Each structure stands twice: as structure tokens, then as C-alpha cells.
Amino acid sequence: STSKQSEESNKVNILPDCPETPPDLQGPIDVSFGHVAPEMKKMEGDNPLVKDGGHYKPPYCKALSKVAVIIPYRDRVEHLHYFLEYMHPTLQRQQLDYAIYIINQAGTGKFNRAKLMNIGYVESLKDYNFECFVFHDVDLVLENDKSLYSCPAKPRHLSAAVDKFNYVLPYGAIFGGVTELTKEQFEKANGYSNTFWGWGGEDDDMYNRVKFSGMEISRYPIEISRYKMISHAREKGNEPNPKRFDMIRQTASTMKTDGLNSLSYKLLSKEKHQLYTNVTVDVLVPA
Numbered sequence: 001s002t003s004k005q006s007e008e009s010n011k012v013n014i015l016p017d018c019p020e021t022p023p024d025l026q027g028p029i030d031v032s033f034g035h036v037a038p039e040m041k042k043m044e045g046d047n048p049l050v051k052d053g054g055h056y057k058p059p060y061c062k063a064l065s066k067v068a069v070i071i072p073y074r075d076r077v078e079h080l081h082y083f084l085e086y087m088h089p090t091l092q093r094q095q096l097d098y099a100i101y102i103i104n105q106a107g108t109g110k111f112n113r114a115k116l117m118n119i120g121y122v123e124s125l126k127d128y129n130f131e132c133f134v135f136h137d138v139d140l141v142l143e144n145d146k147s148l149y150s151c152p153a154k155p156r157h158l159s160a161a162v163d164k165f166n167y168v169l170p171y172g173a174i175f176g177g178v179t180e181l182t183k184e185q186f187e188k189a190n191g192y193s194n195t196f197w198g199w200g201g202e203d204d205d206m207y208n209r210v211k212f213s214g215m216e217i218s219r220y221p222i223e224i225s226r227y228k229m230i231s232h233a234r235e236k237g238n239e240p241n242p243k244r245f246d247m248i249r250q251t252a253s254t255m256k257t258d259g260l261n262s263l264s265y266k267l268l269s270k271e272k273h274q275l276y277t278n279v280t281v282d283v284l285v286p287a
């Protein structure tokens with residue numbers, strides 16, 4: 001009956017807002033990569049409330065942020081397993097309405113981390129009304145769940161203290177690793193550049209974009225913005241980009257025409273696994 005239906009829809013609406021401080025946070029998390037990462041089946045069983053493309057919503061309260069976690073990716077399956085092992089439980093304790101997107105670059109051409117971020121932004125918004133976007137290297141695992149991945153008032157650099165830099169910020173303007181912006185902030189900056197092929201500089205260019213759009217970056221206290229990095233060798237196809245130093249001197253002009261407003265790629269597949277959405281793309285590597 002109609003009254004039954006409205007009771008049902010009321011049920012959804014009467015969920016109270018989740019508290020500003022989630023009650024089940026642990027603080028420090030013991031992260032290590034000495035063990036063999038669990039099989040996907042095991043992790044799926046361990047995270048029964050994550051479903052339909054790596055999406056979780058707290059069942060008992062209305063999340064304060066709708067968050068897409070965007071991961072640039074190619075051929076790092078071991079890292080992905082560690083990432084999912086640790087990050088799904090952490091993000092659930094943070095009571096976020098979140099989903100994990102793997103943006104997988106097809107082929108063996110030059111890697112383009114920043115363009116994959118733009119693609120993740122666009123593709124995740126086709127699925128859900130996300131409000132903020134965490135741009136997350138797959139080899140970084142958060143070591144303190146008090147570093148909330150909720151929508152930031154200012155663009156936020158999350159990976160301030162990484163073990164490989166002895167938990168010290170390497171330079172004040174660093175904006176790589178893990179960052180978070182709201183939809184409005186990301187649009188204001190015209191997203192990332194699409195033209196950084198190979199390693200380096202695309203994150204510095206993004207720092208410039210944020211600054212030139214009249215915004216400042218923010219960080220959590222260094223005690224909680226801690227990460228462990230999974231060590232690895234440099235991949236073929238991700239060699240340092242020799243043009244990067246010149247390019248980051250020109251952000252003020254290039255950002256107007258290079259970014260979300262010039263993004264082109266070919267979507268090859270989009271698969272919803274239980275613990276993540278896998279978006280495979282042709283990033284149109286220049287000849």
C-alpha cells in the first residue's frame with residue numbers, strides 16, 4: 001500500500017547524521033608488508049558490507065561525505081591487495097559513503113598518472129553523486145585512521161608523513177601521493193594536466209593550479225597524516241619526464257586549456273568487483 005511505501009522511504013530518511021568524530025576510530029594502525037597479502041576472496045568475506053564496485057555506506061547513520069577514492073594503476077596487483085586489505089576496514093571505521101576506483105592504464109606506453117586522475121573523476125561521477133575525491137597512489141597505506149577522508153574545506157594533502165621520507169615533509173609545496181579535493185575545488189583548478197607523460201612534476205603542477213585558482217592547501221597534523229609506502233622498483237614506461245621542470249613553470253597559462261576541459265580518452269571497460277570498480281582506459285599516448 002502507499003502508506004507502507006512511504007514508511008519504507010521514511011526509514012531511509014530517518015537515519016541520523018553520522019557524528020563529526022566517528023566513534024570506532026583506533027588511532028595508530030599497525031601496517032606491514034612482510035606477509036603475503038590476502039586473496040581477494042578472503043578480503044571479500046572480511047568486508048561483507050562493501051559491495052557493488054567497492055562501495056560502502058554506513059548502515060546506522062547518514063555519512064557526512066560522499067567520497068570517491070581514485071587510484072592511478074597499471075600492473076601493481078600485489079600493491080592493490082595490500083591496499084584493499086588495510087584501507088577498506090579503515091574507511092568503514094571512518095563512516096564514509098565511499099567507493100574505490102582503480103583507473104587502469106591499458107597498454108605499455110608512457111604512464112600518465114595525472115590523466116588517470118581526471119578520468120577517475122569523470123567516470124566515478126557517472127556512477128554516483130560523489131562530493132569529494134581522494135587521489136591515491138596504490139603503494140601508500142594510511143597508518144592512522146584519525147586522518148579522515150571526509151570532504152576538505154581546503155584542498156588537502158594527506159600523505160604528509162611517509163616512512164620513506166622518515167615521516168618528514170620533504171618540501172612545503174609537495175602535493176603528491178594522496179590528496180583530496182571537493183568537486184568544486186577540483187573543477188576550479190580544471191583538474192590535473194593531461195600532458196605529463198612519465199614520472200614527476202604532475203603533482204607540482206596541480207599544486208600550482210590550486211594556488212593560481214585562489215586556493216590554499218591544508219594538511220592534518222603530522223602525527224596522524226602517516227603512511228607506509230610499499231617499496232618497488234621504477235617501472236618501464238614511467239621514466240622521469242625530462243620536460244617536467246619547464247612544464248611546471250608554465251602552469252598559469254597551460255591550466256586554462258589543459259585539464260578537465262580538454263580530457264579525451266577511450267573507455268575500454270568498466271567492471272564492478274565487490275571491493276573496487278575497475279575502469280580500464282586507453283589514455284591515447286602520443287605517437
Ligand code: UDH
Pocket residue numbers: 071072073074075076111113136137138139140199232233234235238
Ligand atoms: N603506478 C602504477 N603502475 C606503474 C606506475 C605507477 O600503478 O607502472 C601508479 C601507482 O598508483 C603508483 C603511482 O602511480 O603508486 C605513482 O607512481 P610511482 O609509485 O612509480 O611513483 P613513486 O614516486 O616511485 O612512488 C617512483 C619510482 C621509485 C623507484 C625507487 C627505487 N627504490
Ligand code: NGS
Pocket residue numbers: 176177199200201202203204244245248
Ligand atoms: C619532486 C617531483 C614530484 C615528486 C616529489 C617526490 O621532485 O613530482 O619529488 O618524489 N617533482 C619534479 O620532479 C618536478 S618521490 O621521492 O616521492 O618519488 O612527487
